[in-house]
Amino acid sequence: MIRRALLKALAVPGYQVPFASREMPMPYGWGTGGVQVSAAVLTPDDRLKVIDQGADDTTNAVSIRKFFERTAQVETTERTADATVIQTRHRIPETELVDGQILVYQVPIPEPLRFLEPRETETRKMHELEEYGLMHVKLYEDIARHGTIATSYAYPVKVENRYVMDPSPIPKFDNPKMRMGAIQLFGAGREQRIYALPPWTDVVSLDFEDHPFDPSKADHPCALCGAEDSYLDEVIVDDAGGRMFVCSDTDFCRARRDAGHRGATGRPAAEGAA
Amino acid sequence: MKPLLSVRDVTKRYGARIGCADVSFDLYPGEVMGIVGESGSGKSTLLNCLAGHLAPDAGLVRFDTRDGGMRDTITMSEPERRMLARTDWAFVHQNARDGLRMSVSAGGNVGERLMAVGARNYGTIRASAEDWLGRVEIDTTRIDDRPSAFSGGMQQRLQIARNLVTAPRLVFMDEPTGGLDVSVQARLLDLLRGLVRDMGLSAIVVTHDLAVVRLLAHRLIVMKDGHAVEAGLTDQVLDDPQHAYTQLLVSSVLQV
Ligand SMILES: [Zn+2]
Numbered sequence: 001m002i003r004r005a006l007l008k009a010l011a012v013p014g015y016q017v018p019f020a021s022r023e024m025p026m027p028y029g030w031g032t033g034g035v036q037v038s039a040a041v042l043t044p045d046d047r048l049k050v051i052d053q054g055a056d057d058t059t060n061a062v063s064i065r066k067f068f069e070r071t072a073q074v075e076t077t078e079r080t081a082d083a084t085v086i087q088t089r090h091r092i093p094e095t096e097l098v099d100g101q102i103l104v105y106q107v108p109i110p111e112p113l114r115f116l117e118p119r120e121t122e123t124r125k126m127h128e129l130e131e132y133g134l135m136h137v138k139l140y141e142d143i144a145r146h147g148t149i150a151t152s153y154a155y156p157v158k159v160e161n162r163y164v165m166d167p168s169p170i171p172k173f174d175n176p177k178m179r180m181g182a183i184q185l186f187g188a189g190r191e192q193r194i195y196a197l198p199p200w201t202d203v204v205s206l207d208f209e210d211h212p213f214d215p216s217k218a219d220h221p222c223a224l225c226g227a228e229d230s231y232l233d234e235v236i237v238d239d240a241g242g243r244m245f246v247c248s249d250t251d252f253c254r255a256r257r258d259a260g261h262r263g264a265t266g267r268p269a270a271e272g273a274a
Numbered sequence: 275m276k277p278l279l280s281v282r283d284v285t286k287r288y289g290a291r292i293g294c295a296d297v298s299f300d301l302y303p304g305e306v307m308g309i310v311g312e313s314g315s316g317k318s319t320l321l322n323c324l325a326g327h328l329a330p331d332a333g334l335v336r337f338d339t340r341d342g343g344m345r346d347t348i349t350m351s352e353p354e355r356r357m358l359a360r361t362d363w364a365f366v367h368q369n370a371r372d373g374l375r376m377s378v379s380a381g382g383n384v385g386e387r388l389m390a391v392g393a394r395n396y397g398t399i400r401a402s403a404e405d406w407l408g409r410v411e412i413d414t415t416r417i418d419d420r421p422s423a424f425s426g427g428m429q430q431r432l433q434i435a436r437n438l439v440t441a442p443r444l445v446f447m448d449e450p451t452g453g454l455d456v457s458v459q460a461r462l463l464d465l466l467r468g469l470v471r472d473m474g475l476s477a478i479v480v481t482h483d484l485a486v487v488r489l490l491a492h493r494l495i496v497m498k499d500g501h502a503v504e505a506g507l508t509d510q511v512l513d514d515p516q517h518a519y520t521q522l523l524v525s526s527v528l529q530v
Contacts, residue, residue: 116375129353131360133390137375137382140389143396144379144418208396 002040002194006185009196014159015127016110021192025067030060031089032189034106035067038087041102041185042068047075049083054091054231054248061089078251090153092174094230094252097182099199105168107188110195112156112166132164135206143211155213158204165195167203173217173231178203220245225256226263276338278303278444278476279324284333286319292500293319297333299495299505301444304474308491308508310481310523316500318448321480323348325365325446326355337362337444360390364437368449370429373436374421380407380432381417387440406435410465427458431465438469445477451486463489484524488512496520 005019024032042048050065052058056078064087065076077083080095087104097103113123116134126132135156142150155172159165167178168186178184184197197203207213221228223244230252232245244265247253277300286293294316301307311317322328324335326347336344340362347355359365367373374383384403385393393399404414410431412424421429430450437445450466451459467489469475479490487494487508494511496504496519504517515521 116378125356129356131356131390133360133386136389136394137378137386140385140396140399141379141382144381144400209394210396 002036005194006037006040006196009185009194010183010198012163013197013201014163014165014195016193016195019192019194021189024189026063031064031087031106033187033191033194034087034089034104034189035064035187036189037104037185037187037194038064038068038085039072041104042072042074042085044073046084047077047082049077049080049086049251050088051086051091051093051249051251052089053233054093055250057250079255080249080251090169090171091231091248092170092177092180094227094247094249095255096177097180099181101182103180103182103184105170105184105186107166107168107186107193108190109154110166110186110188110191110193112154112164127163130162132158135164136208139206139208139211143208149207149211149214156206158206159197160202161204164206165203171217171231172205172213173215175203175205175213176215218245221263222247222253222256223263223265225253225261227253227256227261275302276344277301278305278338279478280334280336280344281324282334282336284320284323284330284335286316286323286328286330292316293328294323294497294500297495297497297502299502301476301478303443303476305493306470306475306477306479306491308479308481308487308494309497310484310487310494311497312482312523315497317480317482317497319500320497321446321448321478324478325363326359327365360387361440362443364440364442364445366430366433366437366445366447366450368452370421370426370433373433374429376420376422379418379420380412380424383421383432383436384439387436391440402439406439407432409469410435411461425458426454427462430454430462434466434469438473438475441473443476445475447477447479447481449481449483450479451481451483466490484512496523 002019005017009017024035026032048068050061052061068074069076080093085102089106111123113126113134115138117123139149152172153169154166155175157165157167181199183199186195205213218232220232222230222232224246227247230247233248234243234245237244279301282298284297285295297320309317323330335347337347339345381400381403384406385399388399388402404417407414407417412428412431421432451462491508494508495502498519504511504520512524515524
């Protein structure tokens, strides 16, 4: 039944397909939508990677990975390039995803119009009739209040010039990556919605002519691996409030250090503090 | 001259009760039609049938569309009707809260219709919003304030700006001065009269207040129990009412 919803979602990119979300052995907010989608697409030959904000080693990522090791007997990996299915919360890996891979997003709120129009009957009608002026009202409000489009997560996109879609709370830095070779599947458990992007779907971030979309991120290199083109987390490193910026994608950062790259802290991979 | 809106035998029932019955009139470009009556007379039902909010049980409501000439708005598809509602039509609610987005700034409220029809330049949208705040006498420094911080009269003026920013060809107004203090009403009426004159607006104004139609409407229809009992030029009807009910209505109001 979820597979049928997935097929429909792939056939109509960006359209939210309702599905009957099942009881899951975990609370909502822990990725029940993503887990159900992963369970529907995993086969015994797959290798699964699970990340939470880019990291493979958070409690949430580890427990979902263990869950599938036990229930689906699939192999797991932390290496992006080796994975066939990647379940993610709030990030797209830095390593380019390719044909043959599937990226599964955990989605808290699938409806991008919810912010200004709480009535579900009305938002459905707006999607049906392509009445998307309201999305720009949201961006207008941003500029009026902050002088610039301050939305930096869950930045709305238009898919194949048709449906406006919430990309889940990934940083806007990741938006340009959504045009990719892999299949992207989005599961919202509590809200019971699935949507999808087939490979190389056209995904455009909404903006104004005089305030164009800007996917920039913190202007620092990674303190561990020196990467200047990756999305960074700011971490506190000591009791004195010392901070540093490190890659949010832990696999990407480790692979770079394994290859000999060093950031300002100069430490090799084995001692990486983040 | 060709009418902008042509209404024929519009009837709406609620079960056995009549909302409005067999109402017909033509509205010409640049004309303001007043529809007056007491509460329960069917004037609001009629307005909602004309504006596409209610589906009448019988009758024709034909509008002179930009592309397709006279079209029956009752039988046209919902997407077409909604398109009209955000381009060529405007609707001013009695309660400004029903016509505004209370969580969005004044500028965003005014700009919404522009963005809905494809405006994508922030500077241009903001300039239009400022211009319209000025036209409805709201200090442009309030552009980033939410309407919840505005007085009732300001909210109503903001609702009018939000509706008129795309220069609609037909404006529906439901008791536009209702619920406001008398002094605030007078100022709003003055403003509306100026806009109607300067923009050459075509409008249908529903009200129980004869002072409103006397100031705004070229012609009026008097409704009672769902029926149009008298119609004509505003001054003629108010100064020389023919129907017994209109005579009662005029005398009772003018004595106040
Ligand atoms: Zn790094």
